[in-house]
Amino acid sequence: MRTSAKFAGLLSICLLLILVFTFSTSPVSENKTPQLLAKANIYNMQFPQEKVYLHLDRSSYWASEDIWFKAYLKDSPIPDCNLYVELLNASGRVIQKKMYWAQGGLAYGDFHLTDTIPTGMYQIRSYTNWMRNFDDCWFFRKDLVIVNLRDKQTDSEADRLKERKIDFQFFPEGGTFVTGIKTKVAFKAADQNGKGLDAEGRIVDDLGHEALKFKSNFKGIGNFMLEPREGRKYTAQVKVAGEIEMNVDLPVSKPEGINMAVNPIDSTKIEIRLVRKSMASTDNSATEYALVGQTKGGVFFRKNIAMVNNAFTLDIKKQDMPTGIIQFTLFDQEAVPVCERLVFINHHDFITVEITSDKEAYLTRERVQLGLQAFDKEGSPYLSNLSLSVFNPESQLRTADYPNNILTHFLLGAELKGLIEDPGYYFKDDSLSTLQALDNLMLTHGYRHFEWEAIREDRFPRITYPAEECIKVRGLVKSILLGKPVPDCSVTMMSVKSLLDIKEQKTDSLGQFLFTDLYFNDTIQYSLQAINKKGKRNTQIELDTASFVSPPFTYLPVTYQYIKENPINTTTWLSESNKDLINKKWHVSDTILLGDINISGTKVKKGDGHIRVYGTADFVLDMKKENDVYGSLFDMLDGQIPGVVLEDKSFYIRGNQQPALLLLDGVPIDADFLVSMPVKSFDKVEVVKYAPMLGSRGNNGAIFFYLKRGQQQHFINPDAEGMKSCMVVGYSVIRKFYAPQYNAQLPTQIKNDFRSTIYWNPIVRTDSLGRARVSFSNIDQAGEVQIVVEGVTADGKLCRGVGKYMVQPKE
Template sequence: MKLSLTFIFLFTLFCALNGFAQTDSAFLARTINALEKYSSANPVEKVHLHFDKQGYMPGDTIWFKAYVVTGENHSLSSISNVAYVELLTAKDSVISRMALPLSSGIGWGDIALPALLKTGKYQMRAYTNWMRNDDPAYFFSQQISIGDLQTVKAKKQNITAKPDVQFFPEGGMLINGLRSKVAVKSLDEKGLGEDLEGLVTDNDDNEVAEFKTRHLGMGVFAITPATGKLYKVKITCKNGNRYAFDLPKAHDEGFAIAINNTQADSLSVRIVASNKLFETQKSAGYYLLAQSAGKICYTAAFRLAAQSFNTVIDKKRFPTGITRFTLFAANGEPLNERVVFIQNNHALKLSVTSAGKTSAARQKVKFSLDAKTADDSYTTGSFSVSVINEDFTPVDELSENTILNNLLLTSDIKGYIEQPNYYFTDITDKTRADLDILMLTQGYRRFEWKQVLADKHQQPVFEAEKSLQISGYVKTLDGKPVPNGKVKLLTTKAGIFMLDTVTNENGKFSFNRLPEDSARYVIQARTDKDKKNVMVVLDTLSGYKSFAFRNAPGEKDTIKELTAYQKQVKQQLKLSLDKRTIQLKEVVIKDKKDTPKDIFSHAEHPDQVINDFPKEPTGESLSTFLGVRLRGIEMRSSAEGASFYTARSIAKYYPNPPPMMVKLDGSIIDPAIFSALLLTDIESAEVIRTTGQMDMTTGAREVLYLISRKHSGTAIKPSTPDVITYQSNGLYKAREFYSPKYDKINESDSKPDLRTTIYWNPTIIVDKAVAEFEFFNADTRGTYRVTVEGIDADGNLGRIVYLYNVE
């Protein structure tokens, strides 16, 4: 029987369906206005970092460029002028943090890795203060491997654990009597995709479907569940192990949504009601809305005059990226959702050319960069260029976190995306189909419709920073907010600089337009009646979890890929010593004067002494300096500050070991005061692993003694609750990448040039013409890889990889 269908496809806000038009228009108008209001109050910023390479060694420098965008068109953001870039350990301790200045959403910087940095997996993270209003899972996050100059060995693992297998019905649920797609996602114990095959059976052991995963443990099958039936999925892993899982139970009433995203230019949408729903809700009204990046791109209203609703939608309606379809009931209740990825051809057409594909060592090479939009129009944009030798620096093209896959895909999804560049490197029918299955298995919830429609979404807590700022709360000693409190900020760097302000009704205060250089501030708070019985609590950037290294979970073994790189760096260190290098003889000190540590002596002999603290600022924090030098001690960051734990206490008192006691000039200090100390404040540090009983007050058995430079007038006194000190490192001033020139013969030319990053330039500008850049090759032969990433003034993204040989 041929089913008739009454529906309306809305090209504009209004529709003209008899008896349904006014209600239609009212709901759609309210929904569009609510989303516009929400999006206006909560614009989304995204950050992408382009790195010079994927793997590093201790002593290397990480070079990067930040692109901060906003809106559905990914325009360069003018919301924030400051971004925060962090290097973290696998256990969330911050090794380095910088405030990066942004100009129209663009900034660049570098991180010098300590030569004594422990090898392993680290995380690079980037975000703006405004982004802190959203879930930290949306921060930029990328795992990097830092290898070992002494031993780089791959660990073999015998994985036999039961895989984690999940099932995702299209539209959110299975409906009895309605055919639906079910996506499958299988993960091994490291969180990586594990391929398998499966057989679906009912409770009478009848076979109803079978499947094989298509890509990285993901696949799909179709099923028409029957009333009264339960289903199991019997899987067989590649190693022959077999397991059984229950399929989600089907519902008797509801809708099945099917979206066909295989066509390059259009989407086919089919919505089918269950028999029971069609019988009881015949002629009821429903709405289908599709939004991308907070903007509604498609609306349709239809009645249940037939059991199914079908439509074809032109993909030109949508921007490239994730689109979220939602089916609403007439009362505004969201019923089903389906997320799709739209791959329109909006990327920039980039072209890199040179004189030839073959070059010589130390030869100057010149390149031209040409950028056009999809319609072949010249454009203006900002780009970054990295050049490495592929033979010595590991490259995993499919796993690379690029400006395309990050800003269009991974930045909008909380879950980990394995091999994100697979879906963008060579787009085919297969990659499109695999990407659609990926969308079926991933969550996309920038907001909840119910909260938006009820206008009950949370108001932003963190301000968009136009400059450096210090913010926080004034509270009573029992934690209640102090409204109308008086707050003063003072620094004496480069003369006296003082500001004052008043807290709002929640006790909140902020100081903006602070000096860009590093400075130490004193912040004092009083009540509106000048009473001192208050405390200052600053907003902190600490305390975010790494959400399991969202862009590289588990132990994907890239350390072994660094073996050639390790040999290259080791050779570079060995050969870089020249004739002017002098090996000093050992000097024996016969006598010494009293030092601060003699004054604050303790009964036990120290297990470790650190006395090479710099007297001048180096840009390194005290916690980072100690973290790479303390033996058998782990540093952990929290919202309160940095704490230290010995391996012994971690093993004995896991999962809640007591932190080490930290003493400054003989007085116990807490993590907050420790975090306020400068590296240059400290003369020396000693570690005592006591053999006595545990301190019952602090729970600590081990002690870290810090001795300040009292003789230089920089001793720190513990803060009182109403007066605190805060050290700002200021806005980071990026260093310039050194690229040697061999135009003229000089003495330095005799040293081997074994650069691992051949060239880095974050300041390439294409202004409706060809941009040029040039550099000299290193001494290493091999395949040189030129990677260009960037964005134009309209938010169009581009990336290109160019290879040439050095012989």
């Protein structure tokens, strides 16, 4: 993946130098387009647009299950980096957060769902620190449904429909709408969440004359041809979703300008036709323009164009263009964009992974042998790094007919602005209707990379978040008396677990220090000590914790309507034996039907100033009101926290044999120390029943005690000047997917096995012949089993394959 990126960058520079020279020797030497393209090349080299995709084992989950995933990064500024993966609820709260070291652009992990997580819409979000410097549209997002059978479902669909807001927009091809030029006009009807809605209607002018009728093609998107007449204004009379009527004005046509019309449907070429209209009807003189084609920041096509007789037609062979989105821009002599058009080129040059099984049908619990082979369209094998998911489709709540995958994400979703529904639809075949739908998508969604106007004005992004190649601990040393930074101060960092893990750094002229090259799993407690040049410890240490603070929540595209129209049939999935298993586990009735999911609001609550290494606590006790009635914290909390028992001045979370880990403002602390603290000093107490982010010490849960502001200095190491204790979050521990291996001679090893994910393997590698083999055992559920494999080759090509087999019940 990295080699091809470096080669592409070098090739881009070479092409740029050649073409700049070509422009400089052209008759119109004053053309400023070469300078603009040189700036664009600098932008792309300095600010690579990193992208990440997560392959999940499924799209919907039950409470207490695991979400398994593998991450694939492309176009990263560094070969190995820290990757953040978060689970958010519908209101934007981070439920869980993980950090992984993506070595060579690859990482894998999981989320464990508690048995108390409520039913609702959730979102997986992933990003790197570098990606935070740009619009968060570059973040990976995956909407999913989590179902808790303990919850009572409520119907809020009627309320949702009342709140629906319609957005109807027009997009003239090329971005211009010129009087007297017949123009393709695309349109899109969507609700407030970006979900496309069927639309139809007619176009009428300001005199009431009907110009045409139109109807959307796919997901509320369509187009029509219209030649605006001089002096006329046009309005669309639209009916959306079969019931909502509205009038929408079209853009007012301009008296002069250039229209760009592109025909990309031909299998061998694309035709670009430019038509100019000038106010001076006799002006047929040649005017110089520059047509530029670029993809992902790399310019691959550039041509000077002389507009003679106000028209120009150009054919470009598709074989000369790479797979992906191509942005064609027409510049005038001042390097000002005149019109622009996106085109998608598909050479089908991704890698197919063929899946074969040793049988067409298996028995329950029978061993399955799968063979994988990765090859291109010419049949050549490829070394590849893959992730494989085998799951029971009857356990899934379908939220899309053509869901996102590694191909659609990197080729469409990561390149276009806005929500793209059912992205797999655009690659399902090469039929005319599919190609037209894909072209309509190009007409209605903007390109994400950069805006030419920003490049012209040298408005480059401000880098606030550097790329993270490891775990870092940074901070500031100040003097206690004056509070000023202390330069040239010796800072020692020592692990509480190991006296051999000692590191030392000097503060710079601003009193700042940085410990780098840290690579460890789990969370480790460190003790820091700062000694000034005089050998004194009259200093105080402040740590920078911003790197682990989650970015602001933006939006959760609601797939709620699809769920309403396609509810999961849990009666079908819950076979009699499986139903008994679920009933025993969840204590639910015999018949369970998933109704509508109540989506809560998306307003983000302001923080309370406390730094947390976990998402949402299982229980929160607010202690802001001072209460001197209780003699100690133990007296006050006894019986106040559900599921927590106090025995011998220790806190036990029900179900655990060992006491919970206690932390005071993020620092592990003894229970005896808490006894001595006045109750009125505390702000909150939060209980986390499952705390893997704290390592093995969090296996029995953790209770976080937070002090009121201004109280910390009185209780945390009050006698230790120049000392600071901190919990440094390491890389998340990687768990292994458990797949039982059944022994035919011990048929009752596990009484019931109705796992939704039958097999997950994030590290499948094909050999030099493109081959790999895996094996696993079936579950007790008969029916169809689906297989999805995704990944990348050594040179960054995308891989994907799907398959299925049948499972029959034992007689």
